[in-house]
Amino acid sequence: MTRKIFPTPEAALAGVLFDGMTIMSGGFGLAGNPDYLIPAIKATGVKDLTVISNNCGADGEGLWMLLNNGQIRKMVSSYVGENKLFEQLFMSGELELELNPQGTLAERIRAGGAGIPAFYTKTGVGTVVAEGKPTEVFDGETYVRELWLKADLSIVKAWKADPEGNLVYRKTARNFNPVMATAGKITIAEVEEIVEAGALGGDAIHTPGIYVDRVVKCPTDLKRIERLTTRPRPAKETI
Secondary structure: OOOOEEOOHHHHHOOOOOOOOEEEEOOEOOEOOOOOHHHHHHHHOOOOEEEEOOOOOEOOEOOHHHHHOOOEEEEEEOOOOOOHHHHHHHHOOOOEEEEOOHHHHHHHHHHHHHOOOEEEEOOOOOOHHHOOOOEEEEOOEEEEEEEOOOEEEEEEEEEEEOOOOOEEOOHHHOOOHHHHHHOEEEEEEEEEEEOOOOOOOHHHOOEOHHHOOEEEEOOOOOOOOOOOOOOOOOOOOOO
């Protein structure tokens, strides 16, 4: 076992968590969520968390577990839908929320990983998003200044990893996970498969191992769908 490969989510999280910390959690809806690291965090009872994630899971799933357990103090997100508890806690004042346009959230995280303290964007100008933030005019257009986002811990979900922590994501999981992997002081990747060193082609690697501190292989049986919508199959034509 190499120094980056850990046997269980609990082992991968050992010595990392503390009350009041900031955690980035990858995923888009329920796709690309670190499904086994989240329950392991819940089991520790760590509290007063600030969590940066596109959304906060869905009813009964993902980050909802931490929310329901009273462990999250503040969410930095872009989407509240599909989570009645999230809405209820925010409306009652029990949960602090920093709501971002989705592209702005992604760029703030990318900026944190790239060491860029601030940037300007037109998104949100003239709305509540821009309240209290500096603005500048460039080429006759007003832009609002947004600050980087960084975290004490990033938990991400990838498809494959090698012993050096190089990561490859699959389809929708390649959303917030790659930028979050760069923006945490410590990054832990939950993966479906660990391959031998050199098995991942250089051009196929999405997150270089230099950003990844710990890797844990987890089962692949969780493929949840937030809202399943189907339609009847068309009747087969007969000749």
